[in-house]
Amino acid sequence: MLIDGTLTKSEEKFGVINPSSGEVFAHAPHATQAQVDEAVAAAKKAFRSWQAVPLSERKLAMAKVKEAYDQHRDELADLLVREQGKPLASAKGEVAGAAGLMKKAIELTVPPEVYSDTATRRIEVVRKPIGVVAAITPWNFPIFCSVAKFAPAIVLGNTVVWKPSPFTPLTALRMGEILQSALPPGVLNVVTGDDKQRFNVGAHLTSHAGVSKVSFTGSVPTGKKIMSACSSDVKRVTLEMGGNDAAIVRKDVDVKAMAPKVFSGAFNNSGQICCAVKRCFVHEDIFDEFKEELVRCAEKATFGDGFEVGVEYGPLNNKMQLDKVSALVEDARAQGCEVLCGGGRREGSRGFFYEPTIVSNIKEGRRCPTQEQFGPVMPITPYKSDEEAVARANDSEYGLGGSVWTSDFATGNALASKLLAGTVWVNQHTDLTEAPFGGFKQSGLGREFGSFNVASFTEVQTLSLAKQDV
Structure with missing residues (x-):
């Protein structure tokens, strides 16, 4: 796991099954509560300085992320086949698509919206980073859906704790290793866990007081639990859930x-x-x-x-x-x-x-x-x-x-x-x-992708700025 820029192990582990064979082929660490708390604390500490880094420099940092990622695309595609099951050509397509999402994040712009500009006052709306984002990601497109969250979130000044599905944790863990030195410590953290264990990593993370936003892709029942957990302290939340x-x-x-x-x-x-x-x-x-x-x-x-x-x-x-x-x-x-x-x-x-x-x-x-x-x-x-x-x-x-x-x-x-x-x-x-992508009714709440990446990972601040005394 990647916590505060350091690769960390855990005493508890869980098996990862190759769906083509039905057999366990690897093991992943099951994070302890202390490790999840440490990841959130690291992200919160990093946020204090990361939010103040100019957007142009955050984009350069994401370009370093993409450069490191691109050097391991074939390796990640192979690992994706083993833990997710999709054909190699599809896995390579997913890995390439995720690289494209990084490029899109690097191209993000956040211009202020000016509502009025007179001789005495300027009214403008600006976007501010939210804080620590918990990215809870699925097993069907584990790399693509994860990059879709952490790339724009980080470029827009947030820090991230990424918790992948217990069925596909290996690509996330490997990406944590690959990206370890591409970002300042604490900006991106990766914790893994088996939802069947006594300590539920995802449940603890989504209800954590240090988390300001949860971005979730997964099932409707799990999404409803996350929405309920977020209501206790009015966390910002985006839910991309099931469809029919x-x-x-x-x-x-x-x-x-x-x-x-x-x-x-x-x-x-x-x-x-x-x-x-x-x-x-x-x-x-x-x-x-x-x-x-x-x-x-x-x-x-x-x-x-x-x-x-x-x-x-x-x-x-x-x-x-x-x-x-x-x-x-x-x-x-x-x-x-x-x-x-x-x-x-x-x-x-x-x-x-x-x-x-x-x-x-x-x-x-x-x-x-x-x-x-x-x-x-x-x-x-x-x-x-x-x-x-x-x-x-x-x-x-x-x-x-x-x-x-x-x-x-x-x-x-x-x-x-x-x-x-x-x-x-x-x-x-x-x-x-x-x-922008998301659902009506019980298929979700909010949108991600396109122009809504800015809306999803920032807060709106209205500034009424004085220009001279009236």
Whole structure:
């Protein structure tokens, strides 16, 4: 772990499982309460001086971070395959994407907003760093989602205590080693822990009095606990949580051209994307044809160990998620839904592999599609009219993303604006926009990325400045 610029061990450890084999291949330290307190104290101490460092110099520091990071990209991608399970090409893409986020952070500008400027007074709004930021990050994109938090937070004058998922701690620990000398002590700290241990590192960190802001990406239940913890002292908080994204496929689409794209929107990263397609509404006139094309896509998809040549999709990251996906599909089957392909663990596999699954004859209100599956399963159902499709898409406690698929761009764009979701695509799904990202309803609170990085990691101060006596 990285605490106050020093690499630190812990007596307690926990196993890290390779999801392709289902076996422990490494161990990570489980931080003690004293170590978490030390990391927060170090970040708080560093903040006193770091906030006063000019923005231009903080950008130069982040450039050093990126330089150190870039020298280890291949190593980090390999480690990411081992602990997360995704194919090597996808891992390299994630590592490259994180480097791009560092570059974006270096390009941030924070000009004052001038509301009035008279002979006697100037009214302007400036941005101030918040303080110590606790970055609680997920296991599906552990490097990308973490850099998305700590890079802009640090450039904007905050200090960070980063706690990665217990399923993917190794890339965070290695990055702590790589970046140890790139920043002043205490500006970036890395602590790891197993949530099943008696001392819960994340819970202690998010309720810590020394933390001023929590930035979280993960599940809705955990996000709600964090929101509750933050309420005790009104910590600033950003929550990017789960989704149950709907894709609306209109009857005017080219089925053979669009089905593979919808399939990718659902199954990329083996369905482990918060804003993946999780419900697919297809117009009844093309439902059977589209359904058959999706099944063909599933049957052609290559799942396997991320280091195997030609593999497109890896396993689920952990047994907890494998059990959840299995339970949802079995519940759908028990309710009379038709499992068109897949529907079970991959035969002969030791890891957490689940076959790509398309489910039809869906009954509204059942666990599938009401609950987020977060895995390689897509329920599809027919609809009659655009109005019906939009109403059913919006009938969810989630509101992270959505999409409309059509050859009629004007109609598709109009329908997109009716979906109650933080990001809505037309003829795309999950594609990065570089714009603010977050959710409606229970999918989250606040936004990150794009211009909202400044809003997310700073406080607003209004200054009424005197220019001469009245």
